[in-house]
Amino acid sequence: MSQSRAARRAAFILISPAVLLLLALNVFPIGFAVFISLRHWSLSIVNPPRFAGLFNYQELTLDDRFINSLSVSATFVLIAILAELVLGFALAFVFNSKLKGLDTLRKLSLLPVMAMPLVVGLVWFYMLNENFGVINWFVTLFGAERLPFLTDSTLAMLSIALADIWQWTPFVTLVIFAALQSLPEYVFEAGRMDGLTEREIFWRITLPLLRPAIVVVLIIRAIDAVRMIDLVFMMTKGGPGGATEVLPWYLYTTGFQSFDLGYAGSMAVVMIIIVTLGAQVFVRQIANPEKGR
Amino acid sequence: MTSVDFDAGAEATPRSSKVVLGFSDYARYLIAVVFVGFSLFPFYIVLSTSLKSESDIFAWPPVWLFDVTWDNYFSALFVFGGTGVLPFLINSLIITALSTLLAVGLGSMVAYGLTRFRVVGGSHIFFFILSTRFAPPVAFVVPIFLMIREAGLLDTHLALILIYTSMNLSLVVWIIRGFFEAIPIEIEEAAQIDGYSRLQIFRKVALPLVKPGLITTSILSAILSWNEFLIATVMTQNTAATLPVYLAGFSGSMGLEWGPFMAVGAMAVLPIMIFTLVLQRHLVRGLTFGAVR
Numbered sequence: 001m002s003q004s005r006a007a008r009r010a011a012f013i014l015i016s017p018a019v020l021l022l023l024a025l026n027v028f029p030i031g032f033a034v035f036i037s038l039r040h041w042s043l044s045i046v047n048p049p050r051f052a053g054l055f056n057y058q059e060l061t062l063d064d065r066f067i068n069s070l071s072v073s074a075t076f077v078l079i080a081i082l083a084e085l086v087l088g089f090a091l092a093f094v095f096n097s098k099l100k101g102l103d104t105l106r107k108l109s110l111l112p113v114m115a116m117p118l119v120v121g122l123v124w125f126y127m128l129n130e131n132f133g134v135i136n137w138f139v140t141l142f143g144a145e146r147l148p149f150l151t152d153s154t155l156a157m158l159s160i161a162l163a164d165i166w167q168w169t170p171f172v173t174l175v176i177f178a179a180l181q182s183l184p185e186y187v188f189e190a191g192r193m194d195g196l197t198e199r200e201i202f203w204r205i206t207l208p209l210l211r212p213a214i215v216v217v218l219i220i221r222a223i224d225a226v227r228m229i230d231l232v233f234m235m236t237k238g239g240p241g242g243a244t245e246v247l248p249w250y251l252y253t254t255g256f257q258s259f260d261l262g263y264a265g266s267m268a269v270v271m272i273i274i275v276t277l278g279a280q281v282f283v284r285q286i287a288n289p290e291k292g293r
Numbered sequence: 294m295t296s297v298d299f300d301a302g303a304e305a306t307p308r309s310s311k312v313v314l315g316f317s318d319y320a321r322y323l324i325a326v327v328f329v330g331f332s333l334f335p336f337y338i339v340l341s342t343s344l345k346s347e348s349d350i351f352a353w354p355p356v357w358l359f360d361v362t363w364d365n366y367f368s369a370l371f372v373f374g375g376t377g378v379l380p381f382l383i384n385s386l387i388i389t390a391l392s393t394l395l396a397v398g399l400g401s402m403v404a405y406g407l408t409r410f411r412v413v414g415g416s417h418i419f420f421f422i423l424s425t426r427f428a429p430p431v432a433f434v435v436p437i438f439l440m441i442r443e444a445g446l447l448d449t450h451l452a453l454i455l456i457y458t459s460m461n462l463s464l465v466v467w468i469i470r471g472f473f474e475a476i477p478i479e480i481e482e483a484a485q486i487d488g489y490s491r492l493q494i495f496r497k498v499a500l501p502l503v504k505p506g507l508i509t510t511s512i513l514s515a516i517l518s519w520n521e522f523l524i525a526t527v528m529t530q531n532t533a534a535t536l537p538v539y540l541a542g543f544s545g546s547m548g549l550e551w552g553p554f555m556a557v558g559a560m561a562v563l564p565i566m567i568f569t570l571v572l573q574r575h576l577v578r579g580l581t582f583g584a585v586r
Contacts, residue, residue, distance in 0.1 A: 007410060010410070010495075011406050013404040014403060014492075015412065015418065018422070018424075018462055021458060021459050023426055023457055025426045025455065025456060026428055026433070026459060029436035029437050029440065032440065032575035033433070033436045035440070057502050059481075088378070088556075091325075091328060092322070094320075094325055097318070105326065105329050108330045110332075110569070111333065111569060112335075113569075114520075114568075114576075115562050116520040116561045116565070118522045118540055118541065119339065119558040119562045122540070122554065123338055131353065132350075132352065137353075137355050140354075144480075174577065174580060209359065213508050215513070223427050223429075226429065228429055230522050233544070234544065235358075243569070248429070251431055251435075252523070256438075261435055265435050265436070268432035268433070269432075269452040270427075272429070272432050275429050275432070278381065279426075
């Protein structure tokens with residue numbers, strides 16, 4: 001059955017505007033980023049950009065700050081994601097009950113997810129202040145000395161992770177909770193009839209059935225954590241001494257404070273490659289969730 | 294946390310009607326209340342700090358009972374930074390509204406086109422659009438900055454509107470597609486017999502039927518555009534600068550102007566929070582994007 005010409009025209013009118021926009025602002029910039037990365041391209045000098053071959057990429061491999069930013073990013077992503085997943089998962093089970101009022105509490109707990117990340121950074125920056133921050137007041141309540149949350153390298157990393165965990169744990173809870181609610185009751189009944197204990201039901205039935213949702217939420221969170229920059233902007237500006245200089249922050253300052261667009265472009269290409277690999281797994285998962293089981 | 298019993302699905306047994314609080318139920322309440330307190334506390338800090346006088350803001354130990362002052366809001370609205378927040382607030386509203394309208398418009402068009410027409414490579418187009426969800430803004434900001442500059446669109450509303458539209462398309466297409474698929478094809482066939490063209494069916498029959506989807510995607514797109522900082526700070530300076538750009542401008546003088554700073558933060562966050570609470574039902578499907586079918 002072939003479609004009429006009118007139908008083909010209608011399909012074209014419906015589909016092409018969005019696709020054109022994405023070609024212009026998503027596909028073309030990837031190619032353009034590669035083009036930029038192969039040039040000496042600085043905004044701070046008047047010379048026109050000139051071809052540099054793989055110079056910028058070679059620089060990356062020798063650049064301690066770049067290597068550091070990769071490891072800082074990896075550390076941040078690991079800490080934040082691990083905590084969010086463990087907490088979010090446990091909380092989904094806490095909320096998975098018909099107890100009165102629990103539903104309202106669950107809905108209230110979702111509020112951080114929608115807050116402007118820049119304000120999240122602002123308020124945690126304020127609360128973690130060494131001299132008058134309220135978190136340090138809690139610390140002193142326990143009899144300890146005030147802590148230099150944002151000026152000690154280990155604590156600064158943990159502080160940024162904490163702000164991220166505050167914002168995104170409810171999201172993980174929401175997704176796992178929704179997945180939990182969508183599981184059919186009969187599989188648990190069957191498990192009980194087969195004489196499985198509650199513990200066995202959890203490990204052998206619930207967990208495997210939740211696996212697709214866990215994988216998806218893990219990838220979404222990982223990819224979003226890799227791009228995180230607002231918290232660093234507000235809380236540490238990459239400091240102290242590069243301890244919180246994640247890849248996006250180094251890329252941004254290279255491009256828009258040192259104006260070395262060629263070099264920033266090579267970092268952008270590296271970042272796009274990393275994220276694309278993650279996205280591949282995601283798209284395969286939602287295209288065919290059975291494969292993940 | 295170890296006392297949480299993993300009794301997924303057990304609520305189908307009529308336990309909830311007994312309303313007997315066992316230890317585990319107390320544990321649920323306790324954990325849920327602590328979690329909600331943790332989630333809401335920073336919002337309280339933003340609000341209370343914005344209403345404190347300067348001496349109360351820097352007080353140690355922190356003051357919990359204080360005289361409310363509206364001075365911070367006054368200077369945030371009209372004084373701070375020369376112009377106050379108002380021009381930036383207006384820019385944010387314009388850019389949020391128009392980019393949302395465009396994203397939902399173009400997104401529902403392409404979603405409809407891909408569900409109801411046989412398009413060569415249709416599923417590839419669909420997954421291409423989904424995969425743009427993972428484009429890290431910080432990696433795209435270098436090439437897009439040069440493109441926007443070349444087009445003479447730096448510091449214009451149009452630049453941010455187009456970029457935000459492209460960023461929100463994937464979310465819109467993902468959610469709306471499910472709604473279109475749920476419409477019985479017979480309704481549209483009947484309209485066709487009545488002499489509607491394919492595009493008329495889209496506008497007059499299909500779109501009104503997916504109104505809940507349009508609401509969900511509008512809210513989510515609007516919040517994402519409203520909250521966006523990185524692209525805005527690179528692409529705009531004055532004329533089209535948004536609320537987060539204004540807020541970031543404070544960070545140079547931080548430590549001195551906490552009051553107005555928090556007042557702007559409150560203006561940026563609290564409307565969204567109320568929105569989120571009122572419209573939560575609509576948000577959940579959008580937030581669980583791809584994780585729960």
